[in-house]
Amino acid sequence: MAIDSEGGRCVSTDIAAGISPAAALFHSLADETRLRIVARLARGEARVVDLTAELGLAQSTVSKHLACLRDCDLVDYRAEGRQSFYSLTRPELMDLLASAEHLLAATGHAVVLCPIHGTQHGTTHGAADAHSALQAELDHDLAQLDAPTGETNTTGQATS
Secondary structure (H helix, E strand, O other): OOOOOOOOOOOOHHHHOOOOHHHHHHHHOOOHHHHHHHHHHHOOOEOHHHHHHHHOOOHHHHHHHHHHHHHOOOEEEEEEOOEEEEEEOOOHHHHHHHHHHHHHHHOOOHHHHOOOOOOHHHOOOOHHHHHHHHHHHHHHHHHHHHOOOOOEOOOOOEOO
């Protein structure tokens, strides 16, 4: 799901009200750019200008992703003069990501090859397509949370 326009939040207030804290945490980590920012901040604090230069991203992109991570209390900043230095708030986050890497290695990165969750239409196009497919599935699931209450058919669409 794309970051919404409400101050860079990862999940709108309406959606956030309907998902568990665990789902919100994993959603905040479901974006490759946010993972790259977290990995960089694991090495030490950085300013937005440092992150844009090191990651090759636009300032607005970095700022929006930092806002998402801040909303989840995974990242915070300290002001020094007119500069803000961002850092991770929870060192346990790196333990979680290390565990995820171990799980991926133990399963032979099966999530990338999974015919339902890892690729589009059951073919293996690699991690980029896997990420897109996962993102599309998450977008669909979150859209269902916004749908009016009612019965759903087997495709997950509301019926009248």
